Amino acid sequence: PENERDYGVEAIEILLQVMENQRENLVVILAGYKDRMDEFFRLNPGMSSRVAHHIDFPDYTIDELMAIAALMLQAESYELSGDAENAFRAYLERRVRQPRFAHARSVRNGIERARLRHANRVYEEIKDGHAPGRSDLVQIEAEDILKSSVFEADVVS
Numbered sequence: 001p002e003n004e005r006d007y008g009v010e011a012i013e014i015l016l017q018v019m020e021n022q023r024e025n026l027v028v029i030l031a032g033y034k035d036r037m038d039e040f041f042r043l044n045p046g047m048s049s050r051v052a053h054h055i056d057f058p059d060y061t062i063d064e065l066m067a068i069a070a071l072m073l074q075a076e077s078y079e080l081s082g083d084a085e086n087a088f089r090a091y092l093e094r095r096v097r098q099p100r101f102a103h104a105r106s107v108r109n110g111i112e113r114a115r116l117r118h119a120n121r122v123y124e125e126i127k128d129g130h131a132p133g134r135s136d137l138v139q140i141e142a143e144d145i146l147k148s149s150v151f152e153a154d155v156v157s
Contacts, residue, residue: 012044019050060103065092069107073140078115083142088114094150110148117144 019028030037030047034056041048060068066089073079080088091110095101102109118140122132130136 012047016044016046016050023050059096062089062092062096065096065103065107068104069111072108072111076115078111078118078138078140081139081141084114084140084145087142087145091145091148091150098150110145110150113148114140114144117147 015028019026028051030040030051032040037054041051066085069080069088069092088110092107095106095110121141121144122136125136126132
């Protein structure tokens with residue numbers, strides 16, 4: 001264990017014992033990203049011999065991630081302008097190559113941050129005397145996305 005509060009090894013030993021003792025009546029599903037699961041099985045050889053089936057799901061494509069984003073935005077009554085759609089696609093193309101990309105979770109996080117920047121932009125416009133219309137309130141613009149640190153960060157391959 002990396003620290004005294006890490007009970008992972010003990011939990012795996014107990015899980016292995018239960019898997020062995022209840023193998024006729026038990027189904028165990030282990031899920032995670034492929035590289036992490038490969039490492040998990042490498043570090044726990046007893047687990048490898050007891051897990052007969054592995055199913056790898058391919059990563060989402062950019063188009064699929066864009067469709068997920070559209071559904072998330074629609075659920076919250078937001079929309080992307082045409083330029084914002086292009087900007088979000090560029091955001092995703094960069095983000096998928098960065099560490100800790102988490103597929104739909106990263107899409108949601110990107111949208112939430114864009115919505116915060118959108119809200120701040122609209123607030124500043126109101127302070128400047130602009131009365132927002134409906135589209136101002138629901139339409140995320142490219143600038144709300146392009147201010148993301150993803151566009152500032154060096155992409156790590």
